[in-house]
Amino acid sequence: MKELAEAFLLHLQNKNFSPLTIKGYREDLREFLDFCHRRKQETLSCFTSPVIRSFLADLQNKEHPARNTVLRKIASLRSFTAYLLAQGKLERNPFKLLPAPKREKLLPKFLSIPEVGRLLDTAAHSEHFAARDKALFELMYSSGLRRSEVTGLCIKDVDFFNGVVKVLGKGNKERLVPVTDQALAAIKVYLACRKNPQAGDALFLNKNGKRLTGDGLAYIFKNTAIRSHLARRVTPHSLRHSFATHLLNNGCDLRSLQEMLGHKSLAATQVYTHVSLEKLKNVYNHAHPKSKENL
Numbered sequence: 103m104k105e106l107a108e109a110f111l112l113h114l115q116n117k118n119f120s121p122l123t124i125k126g127y128r129e130d131l132r133e134f135l136d137f138c139h140r141r142k143q144e145t146l147s148c149f150t151s152p153v154i155r156s157f158l159a160d161l162q163n164k165e166h167p168a169r170n171t172v173l174r175k176i177a178s179l180r181s182f183t184a185y186l187l188a189q190g191k192l193e194r195n196p197f198k199l200l201p202a203p204k205r206e207k208l209l210p211k212f213l214s215i216p217e218v219g220r221l222l223d224t225a226a227h228s229e230h231f232a233a234r235d236k237a238l239f240e241l242m243y244s245s246g247l248r249r250s251e252v253t254g255l256c257i258k259d260v261d262f263f264n265g266v267v268k269v270l271g272k273g274n275k276e277r278l279v280p281v282t283d284q285a286l287a288a289i290k291v292y293l294a295c296r297k298n299p300q301a302g303d304a305l306f307l308n309k310n311g312k313r314l315t316g317d318g319l320a321y322i323f324k325n326t327a328i329r330s331h332l333a334r335r336v337t338p339h340s341l342r343h344s345f346a347t348h349l350l351n352n353g354c355d356l357r358s359l360q361e362m363l364g365h366k367s368l369a370a371t372q373v374y375t376h377v378s379l380e381k382l383k384n385v386y387n388h389a390h391p392k393s394k395e396n397l
Contacts, residue, residue, distance in 0.1 A: 103138065103146055107131045110185045118274045122250050122316065130178035133161075146191060151199040154179060212343040217332055218243055221341075224330040231309070235322060237285070237292040238306055241267070242338065244282040246345035246363055248272075249316045249338040257293065258301035262286055271364035279362050346374040 110131075114124050137157045138144050158172065179197075186192040213221065222243065226236040242252055251269050259268045265286060266278045293299050296307075304313035319338055327336035342363070349359055360371040 103144060103149065104135055106146070106186065106191060107135060107182065110182050113185060120250060120272055123272075126174070127178050127181070130175045131182060133175070134179060146186075149183075149186075149192065149196060151196045154196055154200060211334070211340060212347040213332075213334075213336070213340055215348060217330075218341070218344055218348075220330045220332065221326060221336065225326050228326070233288075233292040233295045234306060235326065237288040238319075238322070239326070239341070240285040240288040241281060242341045243345055244285040245269075245279045246342045246349075247279065248342065248364070249319055251364075252338070253304075253306065253314050253316055253319055255305040256301070257299055257303050257305050260286070260289060260305065262290070269364065272366070275364070277361065277364050343374075346371075350374055 111124055111128055114127060119127075134157055135144070137160060138148060138153065141153075141156075143153055158176070161172065161175070176197075183192065183195060183197060187195060222236070222239050225239040226232055228235040238252070241247070245267060247267075247269060248271070251271055254270055255267065261267065261278075265283070266280050269277050269279055271277055289305070306314040306319075308314045308318050323336055323338055323340075327334075330336075346359060346363060349362075350356075356368060356371055356375070359374065360368055363371060365371045
């Protein structure tokens with residue numbers, strides 16, 4: 103099955119799946135293949151409902167993963183199955199006999215506006231990379247870019263005149279995203295600190311002068327959050343969630359937000375229609391006849 107798994111991953115690459123998505127598929131399939139190897143069930147004839155069920159049970163017993171983690175692994179195996187069926191390698195779909203667990207409906211975790219302010223202030227006072235980190239955090243909060251999108255930016259992708267950045271999103275789809283004047287100003291300051299930056303160069307560099315990676319970005323966020331003394335875990339996606347939530351809370355329509363976030367479907371954007379507890383209380387106190395505000 104290992105050779106077929108590699109062929110499937112190559113198929114995804116040819117279909118323009120993002121490197122991060124392919125990496126997830128690779129890790130999920132490797133875990134399943136390792137399980138089959140331990141049980142000496144490595145042939146395609148062993149790719150059956152009982153084996154998949156045993157794999158999921160083993161996963162639960164060893165790691166106690168979150169339900170959405172299990173669902174992701176099931177989705178990876180389902181996609182692999184669909185590929186095998188399309189290629190005529192399988193005659194039966196082993197998932198037909200397996201019930202599909204329901205996904206947990208978790209609200210996106212976002213920061214309040216004061217918390218974002220603390221994060222941006224801390225980034226601006228980074229010990230060694232203040233100009234870079236200020237530009238990085240200002241851009242991400244003003245645009246809601248994904249981790250892979252911001253690390254993939256080149257200098258030429260920033261349109262200072264029109265106030266937008268050109269982003270290559272999922273499925274290699276380009277879009278233009280507006281950014282704030284503060285973010286553009288911070289980027290200009292950062293570029294002025296660089297040695298002879300060229301239009302085709304990466305916008306954000308690491309300490310070695312190479313393009314900043316996704317893991318490097320996550321490390322910067324972790325350290326900045328610690329220095330900000332925020333009582334929660336902060337990731338690059340936290341700023342994306344915060345961007346979306348704050349825009350909606352201030353009157354942005356869903357269609358515009360969908361375009362800025364690069365969501366393929368409106369359903370993916372609708373998860374942000376939750377409101378913050380503070381806004382919910384304000385609406386309640388203003389509207390309810392028995393609230394203190396109306397007495």
